[in-house]
Amino acid sequence: MRAAVLAMLLCAVAATAQSAPEASEVINRITAATALILSGEGAGRLNSISSGVIVRSNGVLLTAYHAIKNAREVQVRLKSGDVYDQAVLIGTDERRDVVALKIPATNLPTLPLGSGEDVKAGDPAYVVSNSSGLAWSASSGIFSASRLADEIPGAGQGFRVLQFTAPISGGASGAPVTDSQGRLVGIVTGGIGSGHKATVSSGPGFAVPIDAVIALADGSMTLALGSGAALQMPTNRQSASSAAIASFNPQEALRAAHTLCISAKTMYFTPARLERELAQQKDFSGLGLVVVKDPRVADLLISVDRPSFTYTFTYSVTDSRTSAVLESGKVTAIDGNAASEKIAKQLVVEWVKVRQAQPVSKSN
Numbered sequence: 489m490r491a492a493v494l495a496m497l498l499c500a501v502a503a504t505a506q507s508a509p510e511a512s513e514v515i516n517r518i519t520a521a522t523a524l525i526l527s528g529e530g531a532g533r534l535n536s537i538s539s540g541v542i543v544r545s546n547g548v549l550l551t552a553y554h555a556i557k558n559a560r561e562v563q564v565r566l567k568s569g570d571v572y573d574q575a576v577l578i579g580t581d582e583r584r585d586v587v588a589l590k591i592p593a594t595n596l597p598t599l600p601l602g603s604g605e606d607v608k609a610g611d612p613a614y615v616v617s618n619s620s621g622l623a624w625s626a627s628s629g630i631f632s633a634s635r636l637a638d639e640i641p642g643a644g645q646g647f648r649v650l651q652f653t654a655p656i657s658g659g660a661s662g663a664p665v666t667d668s669q670g671r672l673v674g675i676v677t678g679g680i681g682s683g684h685k686a687t688v689s690s691g692p693g694f695a696v697p698i699d700a701v702i703a704l705a706d707g708s709m710t711l712a713l714g715s716g717a718a719l720q721m722p723t724n725r726q727s728a729s730s731a732a733i734a735s736f737n738p739q740e741a742l743r744a745a746h747t748l749c750i751s752a753k754t755m756y757f758t759p760a761r762l763e764r765e766l767a768q769q770k771d772f773s774g775l776g777l778v779v780v781k782d783p784r785v786a787d788l789l790i791s792v793d794r795p796s797f798t799y800t801f802t803y804s805v806t807d808s809r810t811s812a813v814l815e816s817g818k819v820t821a822i823d824g825n826a827a828s829e830k831i832a833k834q835l836v837v838e839w840v841k842v843r844q845a846q847p848v849s850k851s852n
Contacts, residue, residue, distance in 0.1 A: 511614070514670040515626045518616040519567050520597040522664060523549055524623050525589075527559035529751070529791075530783060532718030533811055535559065536753070539617040539663035540589065541672065542566075543601075547593035548578070548705045550675050551662030553585045556713070558751050563716025564591050567624055573717040579707025582755055584647050584696045585677040586662075588704035589713075599664065602671030604650055604697025607631045613652040615693070617663030617676065621722060629653030632692060640694070643797045649694045650674045656693045665695040672698050694797070738814040741807045742788075742842045747778050749786035749808075753793040757801065757824040762792065765832035771840050772832075783808065792831065794824075801827035805835070 523540035538555035542548070549564065556562055556577075564572040572591040579588035611631045619625045632651040637643040652665060656676060665674040674695030750759035763779045766772050780786050789806040801824070804816040817834055821827035 509668075509670065511628065514614055514666065514668065515616060517597070517599065517670045518614060518664055518666055519624050519626065521599045522567065522616045522624060523551070524565040524618045525549075525551055525555065525662065526563040526565070526716055526719040526721070527556050528561040528563075528714075528716060528719045529558075529789075530560045530714075532561070532720070534719055534722060537618055537621050537659040537721075538661045539659065539676065540564065541662070541664035541675065542596045542598050543588075543672070543702065543705045545594065545596045545598055547572075547591040547596060549589045549591070550586055550701060550704065551589060552675075552677055553580060553582055553587045554754055555661050556587065556589075557755065558753060559713060561714040561716040561719060562589075563719045564589070565623075566593075566596070573715045575713045575716075576709075577711040577713060578709045579704035580709070581701055581704060583644055584701055585644075585755075586675050586696055586701045586704060588707050599666065599670060599672040601698060601702065602667050602669070602673040604634065604648070604673050604699050607634060607650055607667065607673055607697075609633055612668040613654050614666045614668070614670070615652070615654040615656055615660065615663055615676065617656055617660035619655075619657040619660045621659050623721075627654040627656060629655070629693075634697075640797050641799065643694070647700060648697060649677070650697055652693050652695065654693060660693070665693075674698055675701060738807075738812065739842055739845065741810075741812070742805075742814055742839060743845075745787035746776060747780045747786045748788040748790055749780050749783040750790045750792070751783070753791060754801075756794050757792045757827060759792075761825055761828040762790070762832060765828045766836065769832055769836040772836050775836070775839050775843060777839070788814070790835075792827070794827070801831065803831050803835075 521542045525538045525540050527536045529535045536555050538552050540549040540551035543550055562575045576590045578590050613629050613631050616626050630653050637647050637649050638645045660676050663676040664672050667673050674697050677696050750762050752759050786808050789808050792803045794801045799820050800818055802818045805814045819827055819830040
């Protein structure tokens with residue numbers, strides 16, 4: 489009897505070992521269900537690269553909210569080579585930084601759903617993402633813990649996240665995180681930057697458990713996003729337009745500007761608050777600058793971001809005609825209101841300095 493039981497146990501172990509898929513097989517499945525998402529600020533200007541995961545074969549994906557929040561144009565690319573320039577927002581969860589998009593596609597590959605509740609510290613974790621703009625990059629590690637977002641500075645409150653060690657970097661937001669069987673257990677969120685210029689994360693990765701956000705895939709919103717037909721992946725080759733502005737003078741552009749438009753890439757910052765803080769700076773009125781709502785009529789474009797799980801707010805000032813970055817900086821603040829005051833002070837000080845400086849003579 490004892491020998492029979494032992495034989496049954498050995499058979500069960502052998503069957504389990506035989507059924508466990510190879511890592512390469514799991515990664516191939518994840519890759520097929522992972523999307524590359526390009527977001528733009530208009531006129532084909534690429535603003536960010538993020539990742540997404542197909543959760544419904546009829547074209548429903550989950551991705552990071554912050555990556556497409558203020559996008560004026562969105563493009564979705566699949567590993568199969570298919571590109572979709574039209575996407576519809578069907579559900580949002582700002583707290584957890586996850587949204588659901590719908591593209592006009594059918595018969596797409598999906599992953600079986602797992603559960604964040606079943607994940608234990610030490611279990612294998614697989615991620616396929618567009619880290620650093622390198623499409624469909626695979627990485628592996630282990631799940632470190634399941635913890636409240638409240639424990640992580642700047643992450644938010646009232647929900648749980650899965651901590652993992654698989655290496656990721658900018659462009660991984662929205663990527664799928666699976667277990668060793670290739671079951672989808674989480675969506676990468678925050679902490680790694682949203683833009684294609686973000687640097688490699690030096691800390692752990694975090695994912696929202698799929699259990700908490702899968703219902704977004706059945707959302708009833710129908711917000712059509714702008715066509716991303718003009719968006720392209722960045723290239724190292726210097727374009728004709730970039731060559732033309734090689735001798736561009738940022739100081740002259742700042743000196744000649746008359747209008748500016750403010751936008752935010754993060755839910756933790758409100759453009760209207762920065763507008764008010766600028767108006768309250770005693771030297772702002774003398775600059776002759778007017779804040780406008782439409783970026784198409786603005787000379788300067790001010791963009792503010794805050795990587796999730798940090799208290800650092802970054803900002804950049806861009807020339808709308810050439811997309812050249814005129815200045816950039818960062819402040820540390822507890823929230824968007826405090827950041828607005830600090831950013832406003834830094835911007836006005838710099839603008840006053842530039843406007844008071846004498847233009848450089850081109851002939852002598």
